[in-house]
Amino acid sequence: MGTDAVRVAVLGASGYAGGELVRLLGAHPGVALTFLGANQAAGRTLGEVHPHLGATAVGGARLRPVEAEAIVDEADAVLSALPHGASGELLPPLLDAGLRVVDLAGDFRLPASAYPAWYGFDHPAPERLADAVYGLPELFGDAIREAALVANPGCYPTPVILGLAPLLAAGWLEPGPVIVDGKTGLSGAGRRAEEATTYAASQDSVRPYRVPLHQHTPEMERGLELATGRGVTVLFTPHLVPTVRGVLTTCYVPLAGDADTERLTATLADAYAGAPFVRVLPAGEMVDSKRVRGTNVVELQAIADPRTATAIVVGAVDNLVKGAAGQAIQNLDLMYGFDAAATLPRLAVYP
Amino acid sequence: MGTDAVRVAVLGASGYAGGELVRLLGAHPGVALTFLGANQAAGRTLGEVHPHLGATAVGGARLRPVEAEAIVDEADAVLSALPHGASGELLPPLLDAGLRVVDLAGDFRLPASAYPAWYGFDHPAPERLADAVYGLPELFGDAIREAALVANPGCYPTPVILGLAPLLAAGWLEPGPVIVDGKTGLSGAGRRAEEATTYAASQDSVRPYRVPLHQHTPEMERGLELATGRGVTVLFTPHLVPTVRGVLTTCYVPLAGDADTERLTATLADAYAGAPFVRVLPAGEMVDSKRVRGTNVVELQAIADPRTATAIVVGAVDNLVKGAAGQAIQNLDLMYGFDAAATLPRLAVYP
Amino acid sequence: MGTDAVRVAVLGASGYAGGELVRLLGAHPGVALTFLGANQAAGRTLGEVHPHLGATAVGGARLRPVEAEAIVDEADAVLSALPHGASGELLPPLLDAGLRVVDLAGDFRLPASAYPAWYGFDHPAPERLADAVYGLPELFGDAIREAALVANPGCYPTPVILGLAPLLAAGWLEPGPVIVDGKTGLSGAGRRAEEATTYAASQDSVRPYRVPLHQHTPEMERGLELATGRGVTVLFTPHLVPTVRGVLTTCYVPLAGDADTERLTATLADAYAGAPFVRVLPAGEMVDSKRVRGTNVVELQAIADPRTATAIVVGAVDNLVKGAAGQAIQNLDLMYGFDAAATLPRLAVYP
């Protein structure tokens, strides 16, 4: 690590996304991991909290309380994987001190007015929301490069917005209602244990949850509007399926005009021609969440159904990588001029 | 077994649905299993083909070639779980000989004109289709009681039609397009082995398949029209998820008028008030495919989303029981006057 | 239910074993379930605690505090699935009042001297231990028939003792050390949630645990001595594998004399010739825990390895049925003269 490595603080290091941040940053050539912050787990070593990370350079480091002063002293940039609701108060002082921040929580993704209904709290720093850049690198790269505060997208919105935005912008789709049927694995529920997430309760179980009020709904609507200038209405229904990693989203949108599968596919392929982490599948192949596991890749495909004049747009990401930690690092790479294609994995460990 | 037991032939006894027919009929008080038919597996014993059934009364019986003459001699009723395409030629002679038949394949579920496009063959006995009764006992019980030929529904259409028909009939839903997002486990692919159904390829994998041309699409449309008199258009997208049993379907339909969750739920609850195998969930509880595993129960719930004026109707069945063998026996029970509530399981082995 | 049904209390009804007791007893022709007891869950209905059991006759019944007086008033027999350590104090008053008891916990399986080391507590009622009968029906049926207090075996000891006892008694095996390598699924850890039992932590994970001090070790030694009169030494190493149900045990024991696979198999087959729940596999077939899931069956097989002069004796049970609730009911059936073959399941829901 050169003397000019970017000094990075990871907050919320004890959770699954925090663990992935540490794992992925450990292989990053331009970054020095200087601060590992946690709440309940403060005082324990990284290796105790994440036994699989004991062999990293920072495996013996102790997690520290999340205190702004120390972070400002020791870091240039912050990747925060603290739970929803913590960032709103914590991050502004860090920003004021000149740090650049990627927030993996939902605290800076929506307008202030949306928080009471969708997150259940009043936003503590609404004046900061205007400056937060929505961190989908494939769509908002220019703004991310300059941003002080990046709101890293949620796992579900990532494949949905990436899949629909180019098709909406090209006029192939009506603005809605967009039906989004999501499927996720158990790591999406976080690391805390409860009866519903035990192996015994989850094997052979498929269940919808939080219907129809999941907080990713307004995020999808806003992200699509930011990307295309068109207002859309989204109905989002997530389901828990017995996998560990992987989010697969199936979107149903009324077709406009004479779109067919070939045109939809070509539009997606063109939109992401140079994007190292987007794989647009040709007609006939189907998205498989297993093929993106452990990688920063999103698989996308679009199919037109002329019978019902509906587009079916499918996407898949690893919820902890492209849907969280990987995308956060991809944002950091943009902010600091690193080549994400060289810092983030593209090949799954398969099968 | 009394001398007046119904003599039943099970055809296709070597597959998963066939195995379930034998298991469930083995506990049936009014039935004698007199003929076990199979194609490739003919000549082997039931216990060899299904080691878990070796301890049944017919565990040592040899599977026999599917020959009409022998079946007519030895059986009063036939439950056929042969693959799609075989029944069209096989069953008419059995019907002509006076046997009553429940066909678990798709051969008698659709009008003749639908077979080339959706099943890939011309129907060999189109004149028989008019007499076939669609075997959803909760909706078509009267016709089933009198039927000589019952077309047992597919696994996906069962929860979809049961969930939507009462709501459509009550006028709470617009006629479409009805978006059906289906999730199924690996037993739905049948017993044959291929790379896509191995454990290695399926663990941690979520994949859509046969989009948008799955043959259950026209069956849902026809079943809903039979039940409600209203024509609807269905877009159906099935997904493979890593479970063994269980189909969960999530339907999205535009709301008509001022339906809310309470009214939708009450309509479903009223419609199935006396039905022993339908469980309508109150608002706040979510369907779980694991809770119906091994049973003939369908779980249903309906949620109104006022934001998008859409009804979300979720259903789950065990694809091999209520979605195949159990429902076939439920039809047989209607045809012969048995009480299905006493012959088919309602409690899952959980967890 | 006739007026002379045995009135049964189930204690610990909120756990997995308790749920299975209720499910299985619900189909029992000679039993009336009159009391459902629980600790933390007291006050909730059975259907709330076990949603999959809401449709039973007692689905709406409220779980009640475990109070001896009420139990004595309302029950003839008690099946207790309370956690280890509770029975020692709770059960003696019930016995004194004339109730007959099957205890699914470990409190009455060992001599008093074993409890401090293997269970971590001093036994509160050592004077009762002599009267407790070890409840392996295939080996100790005569004593069970007369017993007031039956100590229901642990899940691991069941296949181990059933597999080894006839071979030891016949002189085919040396007395040890007997190496027992056990594999269990996640339901074996009980219903409580902790990080180690989440789906995320358990998928693709194989782990030994509690090595070498699992409390089933002395139970295997004692059970084998009770059954054969021979003292043996057992080393038992359990492993957690990603299944929900099923215990598979692989035992390695030095061969005595000229035993070969054929003789070992014949000895087992003879020993269990009339036993409805024991399936001895012929040479060439292998035990599969999936085939006993949801049933009261134990699969056994024995293989002689002449190279190393070792017998490999494999067994499998469903840990919640033959390894807990099913075996408890099998004991109850013996105590009250019911035919267990008609009250307990022998066929798995497969696949």
Added chain:
Amino acid sequence: MGTDAVRVAVLGASGYAGGELVRLLGAHPGVALTFLGANQAAGRTLGEVHPHLGATAVGGARLRPVEAEAIVDEADAVLSALPHGASGELLPPLLDAGLRVVDLAGDFRLPASAYPAWYGFDHPAPERLADAVYGLPELFGDAIREAALVANPGCYPTPVILGLAPLLAAGWLEPGPVIVDGKTGLSGAGRRAEEATTYAASQDSVRPYRVPLHQHTPEMERGLELATGRGVTVLFTPHLVPTVRGVLTTCYVPLAGDADTERLTATLADAYAGAPFVRVLPAGEMVDSKRVRGTNVVELQAIADPRTATAIVVGAVDNLVKGAAGQAIQNLDLMYGFDAAATLPRLAVYP
């Protein structure tokens, strides 16, 4: 890739181990992948055969027939993942032409006399066996550096030999019989589909297989003798458990003298003090196969049970990495002077 990169041919590129070789070599700084050979899959592109590898530099390359002449022209080194039985005839001409070879099959792991009984064929090139070096880098590094032909170990023998050799050499263990109880996932059965490896048949299934005659038995005996000079007898019983990756082995060996857990652990820790891929767990922690998934790491632990005077030695590897492809590359690294610690993964993607 510099002009002096080692030109490597991968044979058997269409299987699981072949796919891992390509994935891992794709990130190797000193290697050029110049030849991808396959049998049935010859003519298809790598991306068609392994869709998850489509994005590698060689994703579009066509698999070619396995012809010695072309391989000799285009490669310096060969990593062969062809099935057992093919290497014996194929590799000698390559060796004669001066290529260096790592064989992942079992063809060069045993003395000629062992092949008929354990592999079912007569060895076609017994004169080559003496020159083959057994490729366990942690034990035989010096010989591997100079070798022309390396016999890459089997998945099960790797953790067994690494775990037992230092303890045997130090005199803590008696020479047997060594009981080895193995557990593996479904990828161990290879990529071919058969009913026993489907998801439906494997979920919730634990099964022993090939008892007691698995071909890794003599390999363990020979490897231990090579490493320690002591002859031992092994009884090996493998089991299939529902995971995709991961082999966990539990070895039971009579203790010699006054070994306790602390001494056994210290002996292992000393033996592998500088080894980047061996993690010896301290007393109290337990091996978890999930923590080594996708990595070249072996986790080891040793526990002494004074009650039975037995050592329990547990090990885990990813069967496709440290148990196959990763170890082959580790051997290649030794042969060509690369630092394996920089070319092979040590951190699992967890959970």
